[in-house]
Amino acid sequence: MIITSERISLKHLLTAESLNDQEVMALIKRAQQLKKGESPELKKKQYFVANLFFENSTRTHKSFEIAEKKLGIDVIEFDAKASSVSKGESLYDTVLTMAAIGVHACVIRHTEEEYYNQLIQSKTITTSIINSGDGSGNHPTQCLLDLLTIYEEFGTFENLNIAICGDLTHSRVANSNMKMLRRLGANLYFCGPDEWYNQKYEAYGEFLPIDTIVSKVDVMMMLRVQHERHAGEELFSKEKYHDEYGLTNERAETMAPRSIIMHPAPVNRDVELSSDLVESYQSRITEQMTNGVFMRMAILEAILHGKA
Ligand code: CP
Numbered sequence: 001m002i003i004t005s006e007r008i009s010l011k012h013l014l015t016a017e018s019l020n021d022q023e024v025m026a027l028i029k030r031a032q033q034l035k036k037g038e039s040p041e042l043k044k045k046q047y048f049v050a051n052l053f054f055e056n057s058t059r060t061h062k063s064f065e066i067a068e069k070k071l072g073i074d075v076i077e078f079d080a081k082a083s084s085v086s087k088g089e090s091l092y093d094t095v096l097t098m099a100a101i102g103v104h105a106c107v108i109r110h111t112e113e114e115y116y117n118q119l120i121q122s123k124t125i126t127t128s129i130i131n132s133g134d135g136s137g138n139h140p141t142q143c144l145l146d147l148l149t150i151y152e153e154f155g156t157f158e159n160l161n162i163a164i165c166g167d168l169t170h171s172r173v174a175n176s177n178m179k180m181l182r183r184l185g186a187n188l189y190f191c192g193p194d195e196w197y198n199q200k201y202e203a204y205g206e207f208l209p210i211d212t213i214v215s216k217v218d219v220m221m222m223l224r225v226q227h228e229r230h231a232g233e234e235l236f237s238k239e240k241y242h243d244e245y246g247l248t249n250e251r252a253e254t255m256a257p258r259s260i261i262m263h264p265a266p267v268n269r270d271v272e273l274s275s276d277l278v279e280s281y282q283s284r285i286t287e288q289m290t291n292g293v294f295m296r297m298a299i300l301e302a303i304l305h306g307k308a
Contacts, residue, residue: 007041009306012129013299014116016140016176021184028148030298031291040071040301047304050076050103052094053132054085054110059265059289060132060141064107067296073304076103095119099127105303106130113137128303136170136229142264143176145295147184149288150219153260158185163213164205165191166223166245166272169198170230173264174223178204189213192223192245195235210245215254221262222247222272238271249274252282260284 008026013019019027034040049068053061068075076098080086085094091110098106105128108115113135119125133139147157154160162181168174168190178201182188188205190197197207214220225241227234242248247261252274255261261273261283269275278285 007305008302010128010299010302011306012116012120012131013140013303014120014129014131015138016143017179017183019140024144024147024180024184027144027295027298027302028151030301031145031148031294032152034297035291035294040297042071042073042301042304044304044307047071047073047105047307048076048103049073049105049107049300050078050098050127052078052080052098052106052108052110054080054091054108055133057109057132059292060109060139063289063292064132064141064296064300066293067300070293071297071300071304073300091115092118092122092125095125095127095129096122099125103127104307105300107132109133111135128307130299130303133172135172136175136226137172138176139172139264140176141292141296141299142173143180144299145288145292146173146177146221146262146264147180148291148295149262149284150181152287152291153284154218156185157181160186160219161189161217162186162219162221163189163191163210163217164221164223165210165247167196167225168192168201168223169196170226171223177221189217193235193241210247210251214247214251215256218256218259219262220247220252220255220259222267224264224266225268225271227268238268242271242274246271247273247277249276252277252280255282262288265289 008023107130109132116129164174182204190207191210263285
């Protein structure tokens, strides 16, 4: 894969797979440059970006905020509970308002899958949409920061062996990552309970027990068990899940020395991943968080570049 440093312009970022390979690699390259300390390139003096989080977030919300401040953007914070959403205002009307008052881009996380369709079809809403998670649908900015983390480590995606393990059904991270990693040439494997596996994943990789794959992969990508999407029905105790499907200390000891552990976080410690492994030498979890800032800077530049 040839990396280009060409600047790209994006109208919206709704799904990772809407980007072509060249756009993905240009964002990775730009995030690396920003991480090395290169100056941001925004053409106008003043840009307004609103962060609209209708689902809780620590990493995505706060790393967007830091990315925006590093780029010199005026950040419009939004608390759904303190806004007119509490009076019944719809998402459409909130974003329509943001566009009308001069917001250039909205970073949105919402429980509804593909919430963005109505917004991008509007003739009145001119603001760009950056999807920061739509229910169990997509999480393109997490996917791109994960791609940056893997690329930094291995310098390629081609023929890497990557296991995506855990709550596949409810994970927007898995949904975005499986499509992109396969397209970029990685060999994918899936692990986890049968109940959270779907045959549609066969298009991307093979479903195997964790014990058959843990010693053979370059990346163990562990997923959070998404209790909030299980409607109060827990299939496993924490201990049973950890023993049968989690990355335990014993399993981690069998990993190849140059292989890495990833997790989008927040981590359910000692459920999908042993607490001891979160900051272990093979873990890249804090690097993923750090990379989130630089990848989100690169994304914001590409979005706002299109508005210059
Ligand atoms: N990985 C991730 O999206 O974390 P937050 O839910 O804290 O944003």
